[in-house]
Amino acid sequence: MKSKLLILIATLAVLLTGCDKAPDGIIKESDLADFLYDLYRLEAIIDMNPEAFPTDSVKRVAKQSLFQKHGITQAEYDSSLVWYATNFEAYNTVHKKVMMRLQDDNKDLTAEMANAPQEHKLSLIHISEPTRLRCIS
Numbered sequence: 001m002k003s004k005l006l007i008l009i010a011t012l013a014v015l016l017t018g019c020d021k022a023p024d025g026i027i028k029e030s031d032l033a034d035f036l037y038d039l040y041r042l043e044a045i046i047d048m049n050p051e052a053f054p055t056d057s058v059k060r061v062a063k064q065s066l067f068q069k070h071g072i073t074q075a076e077y078d079s080s081l082v083w084y085a086t087n088f089e090a091y092n093t094v095h096k097k098v099m100m101r102l103q104d105d106n107k108d109l110t111a112e113m114a115n116a117p118q119e120h121k122l123s124l125i126h127i128s129e130p131t132r133l134r135c136i137s
Contacts, residue, residue, distance in 0.1 A: 021087070021090045022080070022083065022084075022087075022090065023083070025076070025079065026076075026079065026080045026083045026084075027072060027076060027077065027080040029090060029093055029094050029097075030097075031070065031072075032080060032084070032094050033094045033097040033098050033101075034070065035066070035070045035072065035077070036094065036095075036098045037097075037098050037101050037102065038066055038069070038070070039063070039066060040098065040102060041102075041105075042062060042063065042066055046059055046062065
């Protein structure tokens with residue numbers, strides 16, 4: 001009876017911690033998906049607005065603020081990428097979540113462009129193109 005109780009407790013522990021597969025010290029799937037979503041958007045903004053990000057140091061400050069927003073360090077991010085590189089299924093799950101969010105953004109912007117007056121369409125195109133490029137790649 002005691003061994004069955006231990007097996008039950010161990011099974012419950014595995015099930016409760018199995019939702020996010022990353023070990024301690026590695027950014028969890030949901031958190032990494034949120035970070036990558038913001039990172040891809042930031043990179044698109046930087047690419048589309050070179051005058052606002054004229055130097056590498058300005059770009060670096062923007063990315064550092066993203067790390068602060070998510071409460072992670074560059075070292076944690078790097079370690080996590082190494083772990084996810086060897087755990088492709090987990091990375092693929094993260095990647096799909098990010099791509100779905102970016103595709104949803106693209107659909108929303110496309111619908112907004114279709115309904116926008118002509119004078120506003122140029123500014124919307126400027127905003128939507130980075131997301132579209134990131135979704136395709």
